[in-house]
Amino acid sequence: MLPSTPTNIIDLANSLTTIQEEQLDAELNSFEGETGWKLRVLTQFDRTPGRAVKDFWQLDDRSVLLVADPRGGNLLNFSVGDDLYDLLPRTFWIELQTRYGNQFFVRDEGSGQAIFQTVETLEQCFYQGGCRVVPGLPHEQWLLTLITSVVGGFVFGIAGKPRSPDEFFNWQWALIFSPLWFILFVAFGMGPVLSRTSDWLPIARNLLGFAGGAVAAYLLPFQTRLIPSDKSSS
Numbered sequence: 463m464l465p466s467t468p469t470n471i472i473d474l475a476n477s478l479t480t481i482q483e484e485q486l487d488a489e490l491n492s493f494e495g496e497t498g499w500k501l502r503v504l505t506q507f508d509r510t511p512g513r514a515v516k517d518f519w520q521l522d523d524r525s526v527l528l529v530a531d532p533r534g535g536n537l538l539n540f541s542v543g544d545d546l547y548d549l550l551p552r553t554f555w556i557e558l559q560t561r562y563g564n565q566f567f568v569r570d571e572g573s574g575q576a577i578f579q580t581v582e583t584l585e586q587c588f589y590q591g592g593c594r595v596v597p598g599l600p601h602e603q604w605l606l607t608l609i610t611s612v613v614g615g616f617v618f619g620i621a622g623k624p625r626s627p628d629e630f631f632n633w634q635w636a637l638i639f640s641p642l643w644f645i646l647f648v649a650f651g652m653g654p655v656l657s658r659t660s661d662w663l664p665i666a667r668n669l670l671g672f673a674g675g676a677v678a679a680y681l682l683p684f685q686t687r688l689i690p691s692d693k694s695s696s
Contacts, residue, residue, distance in 0.1 A: 464511055464518050470494075472515065475505040477530055477573040486581065497588050499546075500525040503577060507532060516541075526584065530563075530577055537576055538563030549592030550584075557596045558583060599659045607651050611668040614646030615675025623680060631680075647672050 465472065470490040471483055478486065490501050502519050504511070504527060511518070521527055527541035538559045542550075561567070562576045562583075571579075587593035621639035622631045651672065655664050 464514060470501070471503045471505075472511065473503075473505045474509045474511075475507040475530065475532065475573075477505040477577060479574065482574055482578070486578065489581070489585075493585055493588070498524065499588055501528070501581065501584060502526070503528045503530070503581070505530040505573070505577070528577065528580060530573060532568070532573065535565065536560070536563040537565075537568050537573055538580060550587060551594065554587075554593055554596060561596055561600065595654075595657050597658060599655060599661075599664060603654065604664050607654050607664075608668055608671050610646045611651030611671040612675040614643040614648075614651055615672035615677075616679040617643040617646065618672070619676035619679025620682075622676075623682075 470487045471478070473483055486503065490503070494500055500519070500521065502515070502521070502525065504515055506529065510531075515521075515527065519525070519527070521541070521543070523543035523545040525541075525543045526546060529539040529541065530537050531539065536559055540555050540559065542555060558580060562580045568576050583596060583598075586597060617639060618636060621643070622633065622636040624630060625632055625635070651668050652665070655668060
């Protein structure tokens, strides 16, 4: 089952075309020569070599084995050497598996593209000295950050609505509710965007989403008098 000649790829599931396999094999050779990190790819379905691949490739603490197996709910699995966790934490591998190995990505792009993009992402992170998160911002993930930014702005606008006729903006209640809108806007809205891309467009859209949500909530035609202001209660 194992090849008789040296190779960086064992494609038992026929997930790659001959051209793709040759291209990827050359790319992995070049990557290992330049960085010293070993990256190997195994695809399997009915047939599997089991743990014999570790001896075949002499995998160690500086090695990554990418296993593509369509029988599970996620295409991708990784066997990661201990030395890699300083550069790529465990949460990185979970996010990488979720992004490129999920059934929707594989259905739309194919298992070959899932493998290629996973390898390209790993190489990018190794060349830049490590990654805390997976680079790039998928459209679905950005939409989620936009929604949380808008909701955060809405909470900010509601909290800041005047409590008395002579008040323009209630900063006191905006600050009281700051843990909520700050988490929504910064932690869930801007944080994932800033950590994954330097593109100004999604950043600007999330800022506008927060501002739009705040203005919309502030202009809603009802008065917030659940808690009277200090002046009205005196």
